[in-house]
Structure formats: C-alpha cells, structure tokens
Amino acid sequence: AQTVTQSQPEMSVQEAETVTLSCTYDTSESDYYLFWYKQPPSRQMILVIRQEAYKQQNATENRFSVNFQKAAKSFSLKISDSQLGDAAMYFCAYRPYGGSQGNLIFGKGTKLSVKP
C-alpha cells in the first residue's frame, strides 16, 4: 500500500525567508502524481503545486517550487519569500496515475508558522 510521510509536524520561518517542507512516499508504481495542499484555518484544501512523476523537471508556481527525487521517493516543497498568509497546515499527497484511481493519499501534515 502506498504511504506518505511528513516528518516535520511543525516548522517556523521568518517573513521574507525561505523554508523547505519535507515529504517522502512509498509506492511500487512508476507513474503517479504528487501534490502539496495548503489548509488554512478556513479548512478548505487549496492546491499549491502538482508534479507528474514522469516529468523530470521540478514544478514551480510563483514562490513555490518542489524538489522531486523519484529514486529517493522524496518530494519537498520550498517556499521562497515567505509571507504571513503562507501560515497554514501543508499536506503532501500522492495519487496513482490513470484509470479510475481517484483517491488522494495524504501525509499527516506540517504546520507552518510565519513570524513577522
């Protein structure tokens, strides 16, 4: 069974600084998707960034970028120029590729605090 592990329950970063959140996963599949979701106190899961495993290039969305190491099964999220609004729970998630395998498998999350 696939699993997702986030080893950092909490992280803290100074405003305008850079922080990296870690995620590892376990799967025997070769094709899959990886995601980072942000969950602020409003509770809604917001997609931050998505990575297709067959793509070697790391995904980037504005201040958010990932370091995808397929062989190591590692998928870390880097937030640059951190802002107060980045404070939230961050979840790493995995989904198999193709067919009707629609379910996301989440890690336990990392609580990010941003200090002014």
Next chain:
Amino acid sequence: DAGVTQSPTHLIKTRGQQVTLRCSPKSGHDTVSWYQQALGQGPQFIFQYYEEEERQRGNFPDRFSGHQFPNYSSELNVNALLLGDSALYLCASSYGGRYGYTFGSGTRLTVV
C-alpha cells in the same frame, strides 16, 4: 463561478444517530470524493462517486454510505454514529476523477 459547496458547516449529533452531509461540486465537475479528517491528521479517503455509482472505496465500514444525484451533487450518510466519527468531512470534486481536485470547506461533525 461557485466552487465546492458543503452543508451544513457544523453539526452535533448523539451517539447512535444517523447523519447526512451534502456536497455540490464545482461547475463542470462530475466526480465527487469524500474524505474524513480527524483532528491533527491528514484526510482519509472514504469513497468516490462517478456517474451516480460508487467507483472506489477506502477502508471505511458499511456504516458509511453515499449517493450521487443526476446533477452530480452528492450525499454522505453515516449510520449508528460513534464518538470516533467526530471529524471534519471534506468533499472534493473533479472532472472524470482526474487531477485538479477542488475541495470544499468541509462539515465539522461532533458526536457526543
């Protein structure tokens, strides 16, 4: 464009009771997935509905059931509520079950 709408926002039920949660998917989406998020945990997949049928199910007992209507909206039913069912229930919609899931803000269920 409305996103995913869930109702009610909060709910308090007594052990043994039954509850129904509702979800309206994002416009253009035809697939609805339900997740249970216990306090301090990541969401756990309950099931997914597509074309009014349960397409995939996670490791949840039969007390958890669902339905999808022709307009793609969905209901999650939980029978014989236990204290351990207290959680945030999230609905996510997508087109064809592909990536690009949009989540609602969830229903906070408290069982007392």
